[in-house]
Amino acid sequence: xxxxxxxxxxxxxRLARSLVWNxxxxxxxxxxxxxxxxxxEADYLTEIFKKIEEVLGVSIQHxxxxxxxxxxKDVINGNxxxxxxxxxxxxxxxxxxxxxxxxxxxxxxxxxxxxxxxxGEGAGAAIIRNPFNRDLMAAVVVGALESLDEKxxxxxxxxxxxxxxxxxxxxxxxxxxxxxxxxxxxPKPGDRRYQRCPGCGVPVLLKDMEWRxxxxxxxxxxxxxxxxxxxxxxTSVVLRELARELGEDVFPVIVAAQRQFSLPHIRGEFFRGExxxxxxxxxxxxxxxxxxVALRGQGNPVMCDTDDGRLVIIVDNPFDEYVLAxxxxxxxxxxxxxxPQVAWEATGPSTVTYTLTS
Numbered sequence: 001x002x003x004x005x006x007x008x009x010x011x012x013x014r015l016a017r018s019l020v021w022n023x024x025x026x027x028x029x030x031x032x033x034x035x036x037x038x039x040x041e042a043d044y045l046t047e048i049f050k051k052i053e054e055v056l057g058v059s060i061q062h063x064x065x066x067x068x069x070x071x072x073k074d075v076i077n078g079n080x081x082x083x084x085x086x087x088x089x090x091x092x093x094x095x096x097x098x099x100x101x102x103x104x105x106x107x108x109x110x111x112x113x114x115x116x117x118x119x120g121e122g123a124g125a126a127i128i129r130n131p132f133n134r135d136l137m138a139a140v141v142v143g144a145l146e147s148l149d150e151k152x153x154x155x156x157x158x159x160x161x162x163x164x165x166x167x168x169x170x171x172x173x174x175x176x177x178x179x180x181x182x183x184x185x186x187p188k189p190g191d192r193r194y195q196r197c198p199g200c201g202v203p204v205l206l207k208d209m210e211w212r213x214x215x216x217x218x219x220x221x222x223x224x225x226x227x228x229x230x231x232x233x234x235t236s237v238v239l240r241e242l243a244r245e246l247g248e249d250v251f252p253v254i255v256a257a258q259r260q261f262s263l264p265h266i267r268g269e270f271f272r273g274e275x276x277x278x279x280x281x282x283x284x285x286x287x288x289x290x291x292x293v294a295l296r297g298q299g300n301p302v303m304c305d306t307d308d309g310r311l312v313i314i315v316d317n318p319f320d321e322y323v324l325a326x327x328x329x330x331x332x333x334x335x336x337x338x339x340p341q342v343a344w345e346a347t348g349p350s351t352v353t354y355t356l357t358s
Contacts, residue, residue: 003106003213008199012211015107015229016200024190025293025300025317032078034184035231038297038319039206041265042109042132042218042226045235048323051257052242056250060242065139066176067237072143075231076101080147087148094148101144102126106211108229109218111137122169123153129163130216132228141166179241184233185350188316190300205295223268232297232319239322251322255342258326259333266330282306282335289331299324309336311356314347321352332356 003012019037020028029035049064086093098115105113111131118125123145131137134157142153145168154171157164194203208222218227242250270288283306290301290313299318304311311332318324325342332340340356347353 003103003211005211006197006200006202009197009202009204009207010211011197011200011202011206011209012107013200014103016202019229021194021203021295021297022187022190023192024187025192025298025315026187027297029075029078032075035075035078036184036233036297036319037229038232039227039229040296040298041261042228044228044261045136045230046133047261048235048254048257049238051260052250052253055253055257056246060238061135062174062176063238063241064234065135066174067241068136068139068234069143069146071231071233071237072140073147074143074233076144076147097148098124105137105140106213106216109211109226110140110216110228110230112214112216113141116165118167122167123149125158125165125167127160127163128166132226132230134164136234138166142168176241179244188300188350190294190302190316192294192300194295203295223265225265225268235323236320239320254322255326255329258323259329259339262327262330263333266327266334285335286311286331293324293327309338309358311336311340311354313354313356314351315354316351318350318352321346324352325354328354328356 004014005012006016018030020030020033022028027037027039029037045064049060053060080087080097083093083097087097102113102115105111109132112129114127116125116127126141128137128141138155138157142155146153151170152172153168155166155168158167159165194205196202197204197207208220209227210219210221211217212219218229219225220227239254266289269292270285286304286306290304294300297319300316301313302316303314311328313328315324321344325344329340329342336358338358340358342354342356344352344354
């Protein structure tokens with residue numbers, strides 16, 4: 001499966017043309033300006049949800065699957081709404097759209113997907129290699145096909161030779177699915193500016209990304225870390241539902257899980273000193289990490305103030321307030337050498353203020 005890439009920076013052309021890097025810390029779909037996307041480590045959701053399950057002692061996979069299925073279905077609805085009639089009535093169009101889905105899986109680094117012949121009832125079957133998360137990838141596939149065929153589906157995994165194959169069949173949604181809808185607050189404007197690739201218009205700071213299309217991988221070559229392009233809503237919906245079921249005691253668990261995940265990633269990407277924080281410029285360190293938050297569509301840090309061990313960060317358009325609380329906790333710990341106390345509050349529409357102290 002060959003991906004056509006920009007000759008200047010190597011970014012996939014179709015992906016570059018479908019996403020918009022805004023000046024307010026968001027990445028949105030060109031076809032759905034209200035639909036937000038982020039670029040993040042591929043194992044981010046896997047590790048965060050695993051740590052939450054370990055602490056709570058309960059499985060949350062049913063919530064995760066339904067949230068991702070809903071989000072995938074919605075994003076595909078936005079992309080194919082103009083072609084509904086052709087998909088329904090013109091021979092061959094459905095097959096072409098599914099081929100596009102397979103390529104999109106590689107463009108976004110979510111997996112390598114290849115449709116294969118399927119005997120029997122159902123939507124079809126596909127080889128899935130290197131999914132960023134097996135359950136979430138299944139939810140993406142099921143949600144996409146539900147959007148395409150406008151009916152509910154279920155799935156099962158089969159092992160065929162050396163490959164894992166997902167088989168999608170008729171099914172029904174559990175009751176919890178109806179609770180996992182999401183909505184988005186209107187984003188605030190911003191004034192960030194990115195140097196753009198002259199070939200495709202993507203920020204040049206993403207030039208270290210490499211796509212391995214035959215493996216379905218997107219790699220940050222600077223760190224040797226697998227990345228993924230993913231909508232923002234699964235995280236927020238799952239965490240909202242956890243709070244609904246388990247109460248506010250789940251919030252410290254979420255923050256601690258994200259802090260543990262972010263620590264090695266921030267160190268690997270930005271930290272240039274030793275354990276002694278005095279050997280590097282903290283102000284530059286804070287600025288570079290916060291700039292990366294905006295570049296990857298996670299929100300727009302508009303203020304960072306440090307004063308005698310106290311760090312205050314104001315973020316417009318945060319993709320998830322709890323995840324960023326954990327991420328900023330890791331940032332503080334690396335810079336100050338201490339695990340912080342973190343508090344946050346909404347200080348306006350689409351604005352959260354974080355205060356970190358030792």
